[in-house]
Amino acid sequence: MLPRVFLVGAGPGHPGLATLRAVECLRQADVVIYDKLTPAALLDFAPTHAEKIGVVELGADHVERSQPTQDLMLAHAGQGKIVVRLKGGDPLVFGRGGEEAQALHAAGIPFEIVPGVTAALGAAAFAGIPLTHRKHASAVAIVTGHEDPGKPESVLDWQALARFPGTLVFYMGIARLERIAKALIENGKNPQTPAAAVHWASTGAQQTIEASLAELPLVAKNAGITPPALIIVGEVVSLRPEVAWFEQLPLFGKRVLVTRPKQQAGDLVTKLAALGAVPIVLPAVEIREPMDWAAVDRAIADLQRYDWLVFTSANGVYAFLGRLLHQRRDLRALGQTRLAAIGPKTAAALRSFHLFGDLVPAKYQSEDLAAALLEKIKPGARILLARADRGRDVLRQELAKTGTVEQIAVYAQVDAIEPNHPALDQLRRGEIDFITLTSSNIAKAILAALDDACRQRILSGRTRLVSISPVTSADIRALGLPVAVEAKTATSDDMIEALIEWQKGG
Numbered sequence: 001m002l003p004r005v006f007l008v009g010a011g012p013g014h015p016g017l018a019t020l021r022a023v024e025c026l027r028q029a030d031v032v033i034y035d036k037l038t039p040a041a042l043l044d045f046a047p048t049h050a051e052k053i054g055v056v057e058l059g060a061d062h063v064e065r066s067q068p069t070q071d072l073m074l075a076h077a078g079q080g081k082i083v084v085r086l087k088g089g090d091p092l093v094f095g096r097g098g099e100e101a102q103a104l105h106a107a108g109i110p111f112e113i114v115p116g117v118t119a120a121l122g123a124a125a126f127a128g129i130p131l132t133h134r135k136h137a138s139a140v141a142i143v144t145g146h147e148d149p150g151k152p153e154s155v156l157d158w159q160a161l162a163r164f165p166g167t168l169v170f171y172m173g174i175a176r177l178e179r180i181a182k183a184l185i186e187n188g189k190n191p192q193t194p195a196a197a198v199h200w201a202s203t204g205a206q207q208t209i210e211a212s213l214a215e216l217p218l219v220a221k222n223a224g225i226t227p228p229a230l231i232i233v234g235e236v237v238s239l240r241p242e243v244a245w246f247e248q249l250p251l252f253g254k255r256v257l258v259t260r261p262k263q264q265a266g267d268l269v270t271k272l273a274a275l276g277a278v279p280i281v282l283p284a285v286e287i288r289e290p291m292d293w294a295a296v297d298r299a300i301a302d303l304q305r306y307d308w309l310v311f312t313s314a315n316g317v318y319a320f321l322g323r324l325l326h327q328r329r330d331l332r333a334l335g336q337t338r339l340a341a342i343g344p345k346t347a348a349a350l351r352s353f354h355l356f357g358d359l360v361p362a363k364y365q366s367e368d369l370a371a372a373l374l375e376k377i378k379p380g381a382r383i384l385l386a387r388a389d390r391g392r393d394v395l396r397q398e399l400a401k402t403g404t405v406e407q408i409a410v411y412a413q414v415d416a417i418e419p420n421h422p423a424l425d426q427l428r429r430g431e432i433d434f435i436t437l438t439s440s441n442i443a444k445a446i447l448a449a450l451d452d453a454c455r456q457r458i459l460s461g462r463t464r465l466v467s468i469s470p471v472t473s474a475d476i477r478a479l480g481l482p483v484a485v486e487a488k489t490a491t492s493d494d495m496i497e498a499l500i501e502w503q504k505g506g
């Protein structure tokens with residue numbers, strides 16, 4: 001029988017650390033049951049119709065700790081649905097995957113277990129602590145830190161752990177760190193053994209502290225280390241200066257608000273995360289179908305009439321060519337019509353339809369596109385501008401100087417900020433370092449949604465505004481707020497470059 005329930009390891013926090021099999025399982029899920037240790041970005045792999053249920057796990061001592069989640073899983077699987085139980089790290093390492101598999105077995109429900117990168121491995125790689133090393137450690141022990149070493153009923157043999165010839169990794173032990181260190185030292189472990197605590201390993205929120213075993217509890221307390229965190233004890237911790245790489249990334253730990261529409265945020269989010277930042281997505285605008293396709297359909301019906309078809313965004317390309325196909329026409333409808341794209345992203349969108357832009361200006365703003373077109377087009381040419389239902393009018397005005405310009409709205413853009421979005425609270429609390437503003441419309445939508453507390457954070461320099469171009473910067477300044485970082489060529493890559501430069505200098 002095919003599995004109905006998948007017990008899937010989601011990895012330690014970085015969404016890229018989920019396995020390919022985890023993604024395959026999510027793609028076929030009817031129900032995803034996840035908890036706070038699983039990266040939210042993975043939920044996007046589940047179909048939109050899938051029910052996504054967040055569960056809060058009860059304290060480890062609670063008698064009913066896993067029952068409600070187990071019941072939920074059994075109930076949904078019993079209804080014939082495909083259930084993915086997504087778990088932080090690996091399902092069988094302190095994940096109670098074993099118990100859940102037993103319950104499924106007892107209920108006669110077929111299941112599959114998908115391993116994940118357990119937190120110890122995530123922390124090892126991202127904090128630069130090789131768990132084994134030919135010179136320093138030939139064994140690793142994965143230990144629960146949940147046991148109170150002071151209690152007589154502790155199931156752990158602290159003498160054996162103190163003598164263990166290798167690296168010790170404690171899960172769930174931060175609250176009991178002092179007692180753990182004491183128990184190890186009392187049982188003979190050298191108090192000078194290098195040790196570390198790693199909070200939220202593999203994410204932009206990662207925090208690593210190092211000290212001798214004897215001093216680690218105080219250092220962790222002073223640094224305010226909270227769960228989820230691992231404690232790693234062993235000589236290998238001393239290799240961090242050579243092996244650590246993640247915390248050295250240029251945007252490490254910076255919280256960066258991404259304000260693009262959800263479907264388009266992915267690229268920026270991935271790039272920021274690869275630079276060590278914590279991207280937070282707050283879509284400022286949403287892309288919708290235009291209210292009325294009539295004008296677009298008329299243009300499509302007689303496309304060859306136009307000498308130039310001009311696109312000012314990748315969205316415009318997808319919307320226009322999508323509509324063309326919807327009308328059961330294909331690329332031949334374009335005939336000899338020449339194509340202009342405002343910048344590299346728009347040109348790339350054209351290429352995805354096997355089309356080359358005949359013109360892409362050297363700089364990517366309406367003024368530059370207009371200037372480049374004016375050099376190329378013949379007087380009296382017919383120009384079709386495919387664009388959003390709102391935006392600047394520069395291009396039409398400029399082109400109208402030599403040709404006949406027809407402007408069609410191939411998509412609508414609406415403000416879309418959810419008033420209760422948690423990112424707005426983070427802004428108020430001053431927890432966001434940068435707000436990226438990737439168009440004038442986005443800037444206007446975001447800035448209009450900010451209350452006084454948020455504006456104050458920007459004015460005081462706690463939160464900085466990052467603008468994609470001088471035009472967007474001018475709009476931001478007109479709204480009374482300062483721009484800290486500005487891209488010169490209006491691409492998001494350039495914006496990230498500018499942000500890295502600013503960060504180096506600041």
Ligand code: SAH
Nearest residue numbers: 089090093095118119171172200201228229
């Ligand atoms: N099944 C999980 C462990 C669940 S127990 C796994 O294989 O990783 C929960 C404990 O895991 C936390 O208390 C913490 O000690 C550890 N943990 C999980 N994710 C972590 C992370 N990203 N960084 C540090 N510790 C983490």
